[in-house]
Structures are given as structure tokens and as C-alpha cells.
Amino acid sequence: MKNQDQISVIGFSTNPVITYSPLVMSVSDRAVDMHLKVSAPVNGTNLPIVILSHGHGASTYLSSLRGLAPLTEFFSSKGFIVIQPTHPDSKLLGLDTTGPEGRLFLKSRAKDIHFILDNLDRILATVPGLENRADKSQVSAIGHSLGALTTGMLAGAEITDNVTGEIISLAEPRLKAIVMIGAPGSPEGLNGDFAITNYPILKGINYKTMSLPTLVINGDKDINLNFSDVENWRADPYYESPVASSLLTIFGAEHIYGGVSGWDVAETSDESPERVAFVCESILAYICSAMDSNDNSWKLLQKDFENDPNAKARIDIKL
DSSP, X not given: OOOGGGOOOSSOOOSOEEEEEEEEEOOTTXXXXXXXXXXXESSOSSEEEEEEEOOOSSOSSTTTTTOOHHHHHHHHHTTOEEEEEOOTTOTTTOOOTTSTTTTTOHHHHHHHHHHHHHTHHHHHHHSTTOTTSEEEEEEEEEEETHXXXXXXXXTTOEEEOTTTOOEEOOOOXXXXXXXXXXXXXXXXXXXXXXXXXXXXXXXXXXXXXXXXXXXXXXXXXXXXXXXXOSTTGGGHHHHHOOSOEEEEEETTOOTTTTTTTSTTOTTOSSOXXXXXXXXXXXXXXXXXXXXXXXXXXXXXXXHHHHTOTTOSEEEEEEO
16 A cells, blocks of 8 residues: 555556456346446456446436446556446436336345346456456445445445335345445435435435445535535444444545546546545555455555644544
């Protein structure tokens, strides 16, 4: 793990990466086939895997397998196989949002990740040269915004569907590390008229049922009055989870965290290549420590922040 002052920008890696897209898979009881993008380093074996869950939003392509390019390029250049699904809520698909799942397709989103885990062999065998290069015991999931709620569900957060009354519970213990970037907070702080009207299922979030350790990433300037006026509302998954977890609070970060959803995208209100690199490096430290109990990258980063009066962030760890 680099010292925080050594982190600059990403995009200068000399490690060649291959990308295979679209990988199309038929899924029973899914409105459309699942489209995946798989990225991986050209060289290396025993490669760990990261599954990325994109956000919702109004963008057509960022909310799909084409989004989260900075994260994809960073982790694939660092020796990870990166798998990206297009979730059913993507504007790109144009699916009916008046159906039983509403606009956000939360149940389907979490089930997408389950399907990927169930079918890793098929996915890896489809990509030329990748079949025997993965360490399938080391799989992590990272989500941004609605994708963060998706990965939170994999950590055990339950959702009560306000229409059907169904309690959606889809925890996924096969994951070695779970990361939530800018997740919606708890229902108590959901007071924006827009979100209450358009996304009422968010009133059914229960982070108190989380059962797997998780890294929650919160920007201290990530406030959207359409959702909540509560300061640090998006840190709620950390505070409400009953299990050991970590909270990374990034100073000055807004909802796109410098531009994690894509390169030079209009939705980024806090454009900063340095912040994007900082987010990526920080997540890498957390995942490395989660995969290997002898790796102390995450604890060293915490000490680095504690000893620097000009630190870019703060790490809280709940044991």
C-alpha cells in the first residue's frame, strides 16, 4: 500500500489488460439476458476476482457494464479479474419500471451477483486464456450508490418491499470482502420528497441485519437533498451494522468521489483524478487485508491517517 502522499492519479499503469464484452448469459426468471464485461491482466495466475455493481442514476451508459471505468482499469491492472454486470434497472435496457420490483430492481440486482458466483466457471471458460488463471476462493464485491446498497444486501442488509411486504434477504458468505461506496443511509434519515416518492422501497432498508464485515465509504460532502439533509447519512451502514466493519470517511468528497463512475463524466461535481486514485488505493488496501489475515495494509493506512494532520480521510474500525 502506498503512503497517501505518494498517490497521484491512475491511468499510467504499464500492465497490459484484456477486456471481453459482452459476455451474454441466459438467466431464468430474469427479464433479459445478463450482459457482462470481464477485464483481466494479460499475465499472471491465481488472480483474485472483483465484481463491480454500478449505480442507478439518469445516465444511459454509466449505469451499466460500461460504467465504473476507473475502478475497472485500476483493479485489472493490479492483478484482479473484474466482472461487471448490467443490472436490470439500467436505463440502457429500458425495462418496465412499473412491475413488482419498481424502478430499482433491488432483488434482481443482488441475485445478479449470486448468479455470477454460481457461474464463475462458465464465465471464466468463455474468456479466452482465463479459465485456469483465477483464484475462485478470493472474490470481492464493490458497489457505488445503488450498487453500494446491492453489495450491502450481500453483506446481509435486508429490504422490506413496501408493496408486497416481502423481506428480501440475500446475504452472500462466499465473498471475502464487501465494499459500499456512497450507499443510501437508513430510512430514518430518508427525508427528501423526490426519493420518498420515486424510490419508496428505500424506506424498507434494514442495515441492522448485516452479518458480514464491510467497508463503508462516505464522503463528508456527499449530501443530496433529494434523498436526505442528514449529515453523513451515507455512513449509516457502518454505524447500524452489528458486525465488525470499517468506515472510510473521505474529506471533501461528494457523491461521485472525484469521478469513480467514469472518466470525465458530467455527473461528477467534485472532479479530482487524485481523489479517484485515493479511493482505488484505499479499497485495494482493505481488500488485500480481507483476503490475507497476514496483510496489514488496512491498519497501516489507518495509522498513516492518524499521524497526519493533513490526512485526506479518516478510518474508523469497529471490532
